[in-house]
Amino acid sequence: MASPATTQTVRPLDTLRFDASGPPQITSVVTDHLRLLGARPDRPVHVDAPAVGTTLAGGGFAPAHAAATWADPASGLADEATVQAATGLMAVHGRRDGTPRGLAVDYAATATAVLAVQGLLANLVGQARGAAPARVTTGADRAGLLAVSQYLAAAGADEGEAAEIAAGGPPFTSADGIVFELETLDPGAWAAFWKALEAPADALRTGWRPFQFRYATACAPLPAALHTTARSHGWDRIRRAAAASGAEVCALRSLVDRAAEHDGAAPWSLTPSTARAAASSGSVRPAGAVGGLPAPPAAGARRESAGPLAGLTVLEAGRRIQAPLAAHLLGLLGADVIRIEPPGGDPLRGMPPACSGISARWLALNRGKRAVEIDIKAEADRGRLRDMAAHADVFLHNWAPGKAAALGLDADDLARVNPALVHAYTSGWADRLDDAPMGTDFMVQARTGVGEAARPDGEPPAPSLMTLLDVLGGLLGAEAVLAGLLLRERTGRGVRVDSSLLGAADTLTGPALRRAARGQNPRRPAGFRYPLATADGWIAPADADARAAAGHDLRGLPTAEALSRLREHGLTATAVTTELSDLHHDPRFAGSIGRDAHGAPAVPDPWSFV
Template sequence: MASPATTQTVRPLDTLRFDTSGPPQITSVVADHLRLLGARTDGPAPGDESTGTTTVTGGGFAPAHATATWAGPTGGLVDEATVQAATGIMAVHGRRDGNPRGLAADYAATATGVLAVQGLLAALVGQARGGPVRAVTTGADRAGLLAVSQYLAAAGAEEGEAAELAPGGPPFTSADGVRFELETLDPEAWAAFWKALEAPAEALRAGWRPFQFRYATACAPFPAALHLTARSHTWERIRRAAAAYGAQVCALRSLAQRAAEHDGAAPWSLVPTATGPLAIGPDRPAPGALPGASPGVPIGGPLAGLTVLEAGRRIQAPLAAHLLGRLGADVIRIEPPGGDPLRGMPPTCSGISARWLALNRGKRAVEIDIKSEADRRRLRDLAAGADVFLHNWAPGKAAELGLDSDDLARVNPALVHAYTSGWADRIEDAPMGTDFMVQARTGVGEAVRPEGEAPAPSLMTLLDVLGGLLGAEAVLAGLLLRERTGHGVRVDSSLLGAADTLTAPALRRAARGENPRRSAGFRVPRRTADGWLAPADTDARAAAAHDLSGLSTTEALARLHEHGLTATAVTTELSDLHHDPRFTGSISRDAHGAPAVPDPWSFV
């Protein structure tokens, strides 16, 4: 079909409407994001609490349908608790504590809602480019597997972890009771900070490696002497030491504090980069068509025929580009001379980092030295023929290099320029924009732990993953806006947006003056004679009345089932997911032998 366009289009879903029904943990995210993208609705419709359905209509498009479920027909997973238990989220999140733990926030449901919106946007982009009308299905079980994909890949690698998997980690506590996160990527700054606080030399040396690898292992078993050192100094003294030696510290903030300062902004922004409509003609291909490409209906995924340039580091931007690649785009990864050093990060499969493969398999790579003017010209030339340029460089770096949205719009007015950042310039005096620092600053440490437990940001990279999902969603929204208006678009997303998306229900409770935290004991797995099980959230209180400690997990599940209660076994070894009947056929191995999770959506 021809690309639907409206002269009044400001947001990608302006003039469109949607209807949604199903589990509120999932559909509330879907509805919030579709509204922010411009669609209108009359409100939620009644429906099946196990399956979410959303239909988007209008704007010259054929209706687009999305279905979001808790799990496939054989999984036996019925809600957030059982999905977290089965997919390994509880196991990874619980590594710091030594036992599986549930996230008190609805992480899998939130990710599922974002994936459903991604699917709808991708389907509409595909339609606008002349492709078939598609319906999309996703599930919280797939979202959970995607969230643990790096940890799963490492568990199935040929060699062991580079750092010990054992309990331990931040946050630290000062002498005057301030709980705080510490961040530095520089071993010299780490050492100087702890020396200034008079930590034992052996402790600071032994602590660096687990601290450095906590993003990969979800735990940091560094010496107890570091915690004791922190407890012997006031918060002010700790802040001065960090400032003096190049480390950063951030006191954990509460959900009430975040709610009080929350500006209500969307988790991404979309701004046209061209001053007028692009001239479409023989010398300027339609948006979505590369110069020299033959026009026609895209074959394959809804983004087939589109090119994404990705200059990403670590998780957030690489995951966003990975998802766009799974939707059919050709992803070209910009790497430094010699290649991405993280390719060799252990554990490896066929000599390549298993974690790196989880985020980057299937991408092409081009080595470019961004410090070289000649190579920056090469990058501009690549951008001139691309549809998306995606990066997560430090704030201001793209402008410094002459590669910001305005710079690249001069060589490609149709470009979608995407920046995935930490803070999106929305927080004054913000610390370093890394996962754990953003968790600390935004109240996530409270949101993931129930009432009665000390707040503690998860050492599972919650926001990097959710930030990557939001980054892909923002790019898809930008592509659709480009198709409808003929303008290039700058899109910005952030870890801050991910934090606010995850904690949105808690922030609303805090804004109403209610307790934003879940009740004591919420989503705590039960020990059995040979493992752990997790009751469904609605059955947890009744399940607590049964003594399961002397029963095997199979027997305990049968006992609860006899009483009409739903529960599932907790996955404690991620390598067992390959053979788990709840995910039959879902997990495969790539050409390097690394475990690979399934696509998070299915299109028909």
């Protein structure tokens, strides 16, 4: 077992070495992150193996092994395109267009790489706390299912969606050709913005609901009059209307723009506390007795876990997706997660559609967590929260910038009551851009070139209405917390951990940004990852076989026959999932998707530890 107090350690993987092999889409992210965390390669990285294999060794730890595959070979899923097709990523991303669409970025591969690093870090944290080493496995198919888990949960709910699922949505275009995103969480600001631009009253009224719920539905069938209104005004007028109303607008930036300003920063930062804790993991009270509070009931079924984080306590004050997903992953790894909710409980518990009276989408991110209601506006309740933090291992939040400090709950504040605490902040921008707009998924996509990277060359840029960055940001947030926990075990000090949607965007678009920096076209070629229509559905060929597959006219053939024809010619392809509810019975994921205690669909844990 490693010593928890290796005083020379500056980064969590200092003095460790690794070797890795596998597909470059996955391996490149794994090796980048291991290097950023302090590990050094033992030998050149091999990128020609069919599956990723990574081993970390040194620093007093037993070797930690991680393996990542595209999927079970029997499933026929062999690369990014086929995984996107089968897991529903193409279906959800394509809702804005009305047909399945492939993401031109390697989203499933990137998520898989982050999950593999999480598994390695969790393994080492477990070892440092006395657990036996384990081999971790994950797969891109699991990563894809995790990414669509909220949409899958909604598809299997007891009632319909909160808003119509139909083609349409932002971005908007000004009279002088500026393509832009609009953001506001306030219906009053929405109305004031469109009134200032003289939009028809009925259009701004009927447009609010699909705009408000686009995070949930991945589409926004807005009245055409709103797009017409935007096109009738110049960009300066639109910006003035936004400033006067309290809404925000952001012109879509190109990948070339983002590459030129990219600072090369890691997707997270780890800052050790100046305070020192003699025995970090030993100072934590058993789960259920945090701050002397009784153990409230969990949301949904709660498992007894023997995962590598068993015995650790995470306090999560999160909203929407990013921080709740990060805490959810830590819970799957064995931590006891206590969710801090406002008086009356999280209002998103009631967001339709529901399963047994609780939002299916909320359950996808929060099942298994316990909840405590805290009024952070009241000093007495902030004192309760500080007392809870004094006996916790992690405090995780995604409040607005500056809010934690204003409440006296920032990293320095909580280090005074718990020097061993890992204080984790999942933000939009991590204070890295001076002119940053509101730090929400679609605004970050617009500002960082994701809207261009997600679509192949020749198509107008458009941020995906699937919450790409919130999900990937949650994955990076969990990875950063695990790195912070490992650093704490090796130094005996608490750690401030910062991650962001900006870090998620740069991780996702990394290959495109590197192409742009070399003066190459950063976008994938025209037609990249287009599914092919059949008589009764769609199929997606593997990327390597796409050009040859496009030469076959499959529109008159049923999907099964179309797949057989391509396979007869030695081409790899799979059926595109168009209805997420069909995933329950899909033989490509046999036994993978279950239901929780409320009847909501639940995807499998993204890793296995053996």
